[in-house]
Amino acid sequence: KRGFVNGVLTVILPFIFMATVNYSKDPQIETEEEEEEGKKKETFLGSVTFAVVFATIIHSFITQPFGIPTGSMERTLLVGDFLFVNKWAYGYRMPMRPVALPFLQGTIFDTGQQGNPKDDPKSYVDAVKLPYLRIPGYDEIERYDIVVFNYPQDSVHVATDRKDPYVKRCVGISGDVIEFRDGRLFVNNAPEKILGDEYQQHKYVVKASSQLDIPQLYKAYGFMPVREGQNDQGFIYEFQGLTNEVAKDFKNIPGVVDIKEDVMEKGASDIAYFPIKNAGELVRDQFGNALLSKKIDTTNCIYPINKKWNQDQYGPLKIPKKGDVVKLDQETLPQYQWIISEYEHNKLENKGGKIFVNGQETNQYTIKQNYYM
Structure with missing residues (x-):
């Protein structure tokens, strides 16, 4: 007898199942042609099964591939890049939701409200839980290492191993004092170390009397995350990741009226608030940003709610x-x-x-x- 069910019964109940087959009233005899055809099917299914199981073992226990979806690591890691992460270097973390579909992180696909993962089907069984356990690694995290970690305050997934993965550079280790002054990073009261041919990147707001040719700017300077808006005086652009040298070049672009680094003021709290909705739809400004209410969203606050800290004025904070x-x-x-x-x-x-x-x-x-x- 062939087939998946019969194979499972042979493994689990070998003596009972084989006796049932051998002494059944209506034994089935295979011809040579049927036996050869069955072997071909078993060979194909066996190869596929082996490939899936082997890839799942590698993915779960040794190394895992990640894609880069955003430009936050631009000029080091580009949008669309793929990298493989060694799971044992800093210590292997045992799965906390072990019953799951292979190769999927948190959700299966977007079935509910577009862009809202909270109502999407999960790729794992939340009822089967294991405690957090990490096996000691053979290396230590050092400053400027590029690391992959699960976003701590993911509001969709509770299990650490199912939270959204982020790729960032480690700038401070245990015991360091971190501080941002006017958007510049200081570690232990010293300016951050610029490695090799790296450049600091900052957010700039560009005002122009006419619309800029963004595709042409991409060709000249590479990809730059940008948001475009318009008012009575012309066009406003918010560029992420401009170096000081590129910002100087922008001043000479025809139509550019003003360019200024966007730095939040000291004492301005950057607290997450729930968005304002009208008839179930988000209320947005001219840039497409959601307008916010006065109700604090503690789930998505990355700064202490009683500190007047923001992305440009932060700390000092001892790690x-x-x-x-x-x-x-x-x-x-x-x-x-x-x-x-x-x-x-x-x-x-x-x-x-x-x-x-x-x-x-x-x-x-x-x-x-x-x-x-």
Whole structure:
């Protein structure tokens, strides 16, 4: 007997199944032609099955491919690039949702509202859960390493291994003090180190009396993320990733009236707020940006909500190191609450101005692992 079901029964119940086949009342005899045809099918299905199983093992336990969807790492990693990530260098993380479709990260496909993954079918079974466990690696994360990690505050997926993967460069290791001043990075009170032939890139706002030829600019300077808007005075462009040299060149482009680096002011809080909706649709400005309400979206806040920090004015912040004892009060709690509750899996409560960790009132906490930025 051939076929998938019969093969499974032969493996699980070999003696019972083979006895049933051999002593059945109506045995089926294969001709040589039927036997040869069956072997061909088994060879093809076996090859496909082996390929899928082998690729799944490599993908899950050794190395995983990632595509670059955005331009945040432009001039190092380009949009559309593919890279393979070594899962063992910094320590292999055991799967937390092991029952899943192979080669898929979080969702299967977009079935609900376009661009909203919260209502899309998941590629894994959320009911089968394993605790977080990482096997020690053979290397340490160092400054300027390019790393792939799961976005900590993914609002769709709870399991760490199913959150959206991000590709970034590590600029600070455990114990470093990180600070942004007017959009410039400082590590341990020193300007960031520029490696090799790299250039700093910044956001610039360009005002023009006439529409710019963006495809021609791409040919001259390479791909640059840009947003275009228009008002009574002409066109406004928001360019991401311009070097100072390219910004100087832009001043000489016909039609350009003004170009200025876009730097958020010191003391301006960059807190995530829920968007304003009208009849279920987002209300947007001239650039297509969603207008925001005054209700804080704590799920998507990457800055402490009680700090006046933003993407250009940030810190100083010491990156926590294993063994550090940090003070806990109402001022410092927003800075450490995710570490305590989400990353180090403690029960954290803030009741009546008092802080409790695993049911015990405390005013300090000992960091259990190293962190990086």
